Amino acid sequence: MAIAEWRQQLQLGKVSARELVDQQLERINEVDQKLHAFLDVTVERAYADADRIDEARLAGDSLPPLAGVPLAIKDNLCTKGINTTCSSRMLQNFVPPYESTVTERLWNSGAVLIGKTNLDEFAMGSSTETSAFGTTFNPWNTSKVPGGSSGGSAAAVAAGECMAALGSDTGGSIRQPASFCGVVGLKPTYGRVSRWGLVAFASSLDQVGPFANCVADAAEILQVIAGPDARDSTCLKASVPDYLSSLSQPLNGIRVGLISECFDQKGLQTEVKKSVLSAADQLKNLGAEIQEISCPRFNDGIATYYVIAPSEASANLARYDGVKYGFRAKEFESLSSMTSCTRSQGFGKEVQRRILIGTYALSAGYVDAYYKKAQQVRTLIRRDFESAFQKVDVLLTPTAPTTAFEAGTHADNPLSMYLSDLLTIPANLAGLPAISLPCGFDESGMPIGMQLISNVLEESRLLQVAYQFEQASSVMETAPGGHCIPF
C-alpha cells in the first residue's frame, strides 16, 4: 500500500493507525526470524505513536502528511531513549540522549517508529555481514545478502515489515541494497538532508535518505526530511521544492546520458546490462532523448573512495576511547591500554581494517601521496559530471554490477567486496543526488536495479524520471513468482 492510499484509508476511518501497527507487527513476527532485518522492534512506542494519530483523527484534527505511516530506521540514526548501536559492540548499550534531525522531522509529521534496522558495523560494508549482531538476509532468497550497509532497512521494506525506511549512503549504502532487494532507494544531494544525529562515518560523503516501495513514497519521505538545519553547518540553505508536484510531468525532451564506462565493466552481469539498456529504450519511448556520455575518471571512484572514506573514518572513530560513552574493555594495564583494548574489542575486523587504512593514508610521509592525491582525483571525477550535465539532464547506469550475491561470497577478500560499490561511489564523491529503482529480474528471479544520477539539488528531476519509468514499466508486476517471500 502506498502512503497516499494509506492516508486516504486512515482519513476515511477504514483502518486505524493501531490496526496498521498490528498488521506490521504480525508480518515482522512471521518473517523476521528468517530475515533478521530488525535489531529492535519498538512495539510499545509504535502503539503509542499510532494511538496519538487515532485520537487526533477522532478529535477531527487535521492529520500531518505521514500520519500513522510505520517506518523503520537504520540503527546509526540517534533515537532519543532508544538503543542506537551502529551494529557494533562499541555502542551495544548506547541510548542516545537526543534525537536526530531527520527522525525528529518524521515524528513531527506523524510517522510511527516500528523499529531499528540492522547494518554493516558503522555502515562499513556492502552486505550487512559485518554487523556485530548477525547478518540480514535477502527477502527474495534467504541464502543471499540484502546488500549494505543499509541492508536491514532495504529488506524490511521489501518484505512488507514497514511502509518505508531510512538509511544512510556514504558510497552506495542506500542504493545498492535497494537494488538487491527490489525497492526504491534515494541518496539526496550532499547537504540536502541534515546529518545531525547520524553517527559519523565519512563526513564529506555521508547522506541520509529514504527506502520505499514506490517512487512517490520516496518523494513523500524526502519532502519531510529535506531542508536546512541550524545544527548541521553542511546542510544546504536552499528551500525545498514540492517533490510530488513534478512526478506526473511527461519526459518529452528530457536528455538521458548512458555513462559508457559503466557498461564496459568486466564484472558486469549480462542480465543487468541488458535490463538497464532496455530501461533506456523504455525511457526513449516515453519521450526522453538518449545519448552516450563518457566520464573518463568514473572507474577511479573506488580507489579515490577507499582513501578518502577510511581517512575520514579514522578521524571520526577516534572518539570511541572508552571514556565518555560506549563500551570499555574490562581488563587493561594503563590508560593507553584501556583505549586500545576497548577499541580492538569493541570494533569488528572491517572497522579496524578501515581505521588502519585511513591512519596509514594520513600518516606522515604518505598524506600527499594518498589523501591529497585522492582529493585531486575527486576534483576530476566532479568535473566529468559537470561536463556531462551540460549535455544531459540525468545519467543512467546499473546500480550494482550484479544482483544480490550469496552470503559469505566475499568473506576473505575485502577488496572484492569493495569493488561491488563501483557504480554508486562516484555520485557520493561528487555530492550528487542519485536514486535506485527496480528495472527487471535476472534468471534466478533476483531483482535488478537501475541508477539515475542528476545534478546538485535536482532531486525533482530524478524523481520525475524514476516515477515515469516506474509507471510505464510496472516492473514489480513482472516479478517471477509474484512477490518476494510469500513464506
Added chain:
Amino acid sequence: MSKITPEDVRKVAKLARLEIPEDQVEMYTSQLEDILSYVDQLQKVDTSSIPPTTRAVEVVNVLRKDEVKSTVVREELLDLAPQREGDFFRVPKILAD
C-alpha cells in the same frame, strides 16, 4: 608504490590506538597490501595543477546569534560514561605512584 610490512601494520595500529593480536598481523598486512596496491592506480592519473576537493558541494560558514539555549543536560551525558565519579568521567590512574 606501497609494500606493506608487518612492521607497518604494528606501527599504524599503535597510531590508531588498536591492539592487533600478533596472530592477526599477517592477515591485516596482506589485506592492506591488496587494498593499497589497488589504490595505487591513482598515481597514474595526472593531477598536476588540479586543486583538491575537500567538500563536494560548497557551503559558506553558517552563523547564528550567540544566545543561551538548553541542550542535553549534563547529568544525562555523565550517565552515559562507562565509569562516572561525581561530576567526572573516571579513567585509570595516569601518573605512577
